Amino acid sequence: MREVTLFSTCLGEELFPGAVAAARIVLQRLGLEVKMRRDAFCCGQAAFNEGMRRDAAELAARFLDTHQPGTALVVPSGSCASMIRIFYPDLLADQPALLKKARALIPWVHEFSEFLVDVLGVTDVGASFPHSVTYHPSCHLLRELHVIDAPRKLLAQVRGLRLCELPRGTECCGFGGLFSVKFPDISAAMLADKCKCIEQSGAEFVVANDGGCLMQMGGGLHRAHSRVKTLHLAEILASR
Amino acid sequence: MEPSGPDAFYAAAARAAADRELNRKLENASTRHFEHLAVAVSEFAPYQSERDAARRIKEESIERLDELLAELKQRLEARGVKVFFAEDAAAARDYIVRVARQAGVRRVVKGKSMTTEEIGLNPALEQAGIEAVETDLGEYIVQLRREPPSHIITPAIHLSKEDIGELFAEKLGTAYTSDPPALTAVARERLREVFLSAGMGITGVNFAVAETGTLVVVENEGNGRFCTTSPDIHVAVMGIEKVIPRFEDLSHFLEILARTATGQRLTAYTSFLSGPRAADDRDGPRETHLVVLDNGRTRMLADPVLREALYCLRCGACLNACPVYRHIGGHAYKSAYPGPIGSIVSPSLFGAGAAGHLPFASTLCGACKEVCPVKIDIPRILLHLRWKMTEGGGGQVAWPQAPARVRAAAGWFARAARYPSMMRAAGRIGAFLLKPFGHDGYLRRMPGPFAAWTRVRDFPVPSGGNGASGRETK
Amino acid sequence: MSSFDHLISRIRQSLNSGAPREPAAPNGAHPQPIAQPDLGGDELRAQFVAALTAVGGAAIEAAGESEAIEKIAALLRSRAARSAAIGEGITTDSASAAARLSHEGINVSVLDTCGPALFKEQLARVDAGIVEVDYAIAATGTLVMAANSARPRSLSLLPPINIAILRSDRILPNLAAVLSSIGPQNIAAHPVVMVTGPSRTADIEKRIVIGVHGPKELYVALIGDLRR
Numbered sequence A: 001m002r003e004v005t006l007f008s009t010c011l012g013e014e015l016f017p018g019a020v021a022a023a024r025i026v027l028q029r030l031g032l033e034v035k036m037r038r039d040a041f042c043c044g045q046a047a048f049n050e051g052m053r054r055d056a057a058e059l060a061a062r063f064l065d066t067h068q069p070g071t072a073l074v075v076p077s078g079s080c081a082s083m084i085r086i087f088y089p090d091l092l093a094d095q096p097a098l099l100k101k102a103r104a105l106i107p108w109v110h111e112f113s114e115f116l117v118d119v120l121g122v123t124d125v126g127a128s129f130p131h132s133v134t135y136h137p138s139c140h141l142l143r144e145l146h147v148i149d150a151p152r153k154l155l156a157q158v159r160g161l162r163l164c165e166l167p168r169g170t171e172c173c174g175f176g177g178l179f180s181v182k183f184p185d186i187s188a189a190m191l192a193d194k195c196k197c198i199e200q201s202g203a204e205f206v207v208a209n210d211g212g213c214l215m216q217m218g219g220g221l222h223r224a225h226s227r228v229k230t231l232h233l234a235e236i237l238a239s240r
Numbered sequence B: 001m002e003p004s005g006p007d008a009f010y011a012a013a014a015r016a017a018a019d020r021e022l023n024r025k026l027e028n029a030s031t032r033h034f035e036h037l038a039v040a041v042s043e044f045a046p047y048q049s050e051r052d053a054a055r056r057i058k059e060e061s062i063e064r065l066d067e068l069l070a071e072l073k074q075r076l077e078a079r080g081v082k083v084f085f086a087e088d089a090a091a092a093r094d095y096i097v098r099v100a101r102q103a104g105v106r107r108v109v110k111g112k113s114m115t116t117e118e119i120g121l122n123p124a125l126e127q128a129g130i131e132a133v134e135t136d137l138g139e140y141i142v143q144l145r146r147e148p149p150s151h152i153i154t155p156a157i158h159l160s161k162e163d164i165g166e167l168f169a170e171k172l173g174t175a176y177t178s179d180p181p182a183l184t185a186v187a188r189e190r191l192r193e194v195f196l197s198a199g200m201g202i203t204g205v206n207f208a209v210a211e212t213g214t215l216v217v218v219e220n221e222g223n224g225r226f227c228t229t230s231p232d233i234h235v236a237v238m239g240i241e242k243v244i245p246r247f248e249d250l251s252h253f254l255e256i257l258a259r260t261a262t263g264q265r266l267t268a269y270t271s272f273l274s275g276p277r278a279a280d281d282r283d284g285p286r287e288t289h290l291v292v293l294d295n296g297r298t299r300m301l302a303d304p305v306l307r308e309a310l311y312c313l314r315c316g317a318c319l320n321a322c323p324v325y326r327h328i329g330g331h332a333y334k335s336a337y338p339g340p341i342g343s344i345v346s347p348s349l350f351g352a353g354a355a356g357h358l359p360f361a362s363t364l365c366g367a368c369k370e371v372c373p374v375k376i377d378i379p380r381i382l383l384h385l386r387w388k389m390t391e392g393g394g395g396q397v398a399w400p401q402a403p404a405r406v407r408a409a410a411g412w413f414a415r416a417a418r419y420p421s422m423m424r425a426a427g428r429i430g431a432f433l434l435k436p437f438g439h440d441g442y443l444r445r446m447p448g449p450f451a452a453w454t455r456v457r458d459f460p461v462p463s464g465g466n467g468a469s470g471r472e473t474k
Numbered sequence C: 001m002s003s004f005d006h007l008i009s010r011i012r013q014s015l016n017s018g019a020p021r022e023p024a025a026p027n028g029a030h031p032q033p034i035a036q037p038d039l040g041g042d043e044l045r046a047q048f049v050a051a052l053t054a055v056g057g058a059a060i061e062a063a064g065e066s067e068a069i070e071k072i073a074a075l076l077r078s079r080a081a082r083s084a085a086i087g088e089g090i091t092t093d094s095a096s097a098a099a100r101l102s103h104e105g106i107n108v109s110v111l112d113t114c115g116p117a118l119f120k121e122q123l124a125r126v127d128a129g130i131v132e133v134d135y136a137i138a139a140t141g142t143l144v145m146a147a148n149s150a151r152p153r154s155l156s157l158l159p160p161i162n163i164a165i166l167r168s169d170r171i172l173p174n175l176a177a178v179l180s181s182i183g184p185q186n187i188a189a190h191p192v193v194m195v196t197g198p199s200r201t202a203d204i205e206k207r208i209v210i211g212v213h214g215p216k217e218l219y220v221a222l223i224g225d226l227r228r
């Protein structure tokens, strides 16, 4: 039996425990032994994105100290996975020892859907979800990690699921981390567009692989009294 | 035009973001742009490899900038072009005004040039009693409105044809029409006389070839050709980064520039200018001047990350790709260079106090770098600038109170997150306090720095760290 | 120190700070022009005509020079054009073309030795500018013209109708081919303009409008063997 480590991420721990639990179940059902990452809370993305590199580097150092290469590290969030894989080398460019650690760890870090499809080679996880669903491709997943097809392939195999096309799907939902609270007017305008497109898709559920987008779209839809609900991809894959 | 700090940006952006009509116009224009772009790219197989080629040439050009500028200067001067190197905007303005005054020029025709917007040339000319007429249709329109362009390729992108019809009726006294061909005909007729009577033409430069001393100007309307052939004096203004090594390099740039900028295979006119006219020539300028502008670009060059932004071709595609730009429009940025690339260039040229907030006004969604013909990694450079404006010694941003509090909270969070158990304890307390206010999983109002969140959307009820175990216990 | 020396020294300093400076690319290491598709004359010609039409130009096909002049005259009449200016030819005999057009009732101004100011004034009143072009690009429908005193740039700019004369063997497949045919020496000596369709704008709601400051109409008299 292979062992994997699942990193809840800060948003997963505090806001989306259902998504983390679902990811764990999906991985377990595939015969993997899942260990939870309890010694790190946050990858440092928020601080890094705000230009606070000293603080972000501290978090990155902690993250790298407590996880060794050799076991796959599954991250149920596109932006956190891209923080580690794409931006740690930037962040740690002038700290050779940490940079070396980061480079050694990077090949072991995978976003959840990418891990299932590209690493395990699985697209059918035996899930069943008799509802209409639309998929929002999160920006970091799409344009930093270039994970494009994996989530769609997984959704395509879910029994009873009807996949609806999301108009202008690749458009950002307007979250952007602290952007959402530092520039709430712009963020809200982008969110309004996204919600409109979600409604147009005709789906009952909108699914994404990133806590940030789920928070933004979920909060926007709920405020607008929409009947559409947000779900993490893992939650669909875990349902039977 | 120079930005004037975050307060003005916040006010303008909030107003523009609420303007659905502005958003509709920008969405329409950008949708049309990307439709044309998709066709242009799909029928041109080497598009991707040409992007890489163009990028490599830009890398080489910037790496050899000193040498190439020296070569360019020597070739141009050999043909009688006067080359002036301007350290800053004032030096460039003063030089151009001096040339115009000495020649007794009363009227100047201008081709579209963001570099002249950057240095504030028009007000300087007007102050010197010289009339400066913008001749690109979009620029002509915004000049009639006495406002700056809101896009580097499509200056009047924020206006509808009805807006323009009303403007012409009011300012030019023509009968109201919203028919684009009719409006265009009015501008043609008005500007013809202006072209023929102007004593000086001022244009930008798209590429300057060091090997041959050739200035390349790319345009569609023919106004660029007028500005460079009809008046007795032609002044070309370019940033130091426009020089490229070899004549043959041009093919790689020209094959992608129009396709990306407007979805055309080539623009209607590509002029390769060689300098003043020969003794027996019937047209062309008697005098040609080239103003080569630094104005902060060598500072960008000194920074190994920012340096990449000097590869920019000013094609404007990243503006249309940017959802923030499409919601707030070009004017909110209060800079000659709006949009994603503008958020890099503006703070670099005008300083952190004036424009340091702009790199933060992005979700880092990456749509810009995806379309950029020379693959500039715009999000990465924005991140670098955020660091510079925070702890990297790049100057301070005068944040208004609300975002300043958010930033303070983010710092606190990052430091606390080093201690996962402490974070989890805090999370449990927070969740305990907030849970009673939840309504089917969401909160309508949040305290402190989160208030900005719930001003516009609901917040999921915190779980108190339940996600850490991977076992949901609600 | 001159402002130039100041700038160059600032650039050197900037380049040397930050990342270590990479050696300049050795000659030949730069990207090569894209390959020229291997097309026959007929294909090039057909491709050119299609691309020209796509950008709003029109081709007038003629087997030889005299047929071309005849067709140009007919075109001018049909466009109610009374006057034309013609530049010196490259392969065509422009003096006899002028004579033929005059004979057809077109008022052809010969580009006599007037100075720039007068020339501009005269040309601005002419209905059509006729000029033979050096090259054309099949892929884009582009006309390439090097200017000189007998073929001034304004000929293809001021008159509302622009007529280009093109020998079909001057059509090259792509931009790279044209740039290499012109070569660095020639481009340094003469101003060159590439024209792709009549002047246009998309500045009002991104809608394409033909005919802004440059010509409103563009015709290409294409001389060469016709496929029959």
Ligand code: SF4
Binding pocket: B311, B312, B313, B314, B315, B316, B317, B318, B319, B341, B368, B371, B372, B373, B374, B375, B376
């Ligand atoms: S950054 Fe790239 S996309 Fe944006 S204007 Fe410059 S070249 Fe065009």
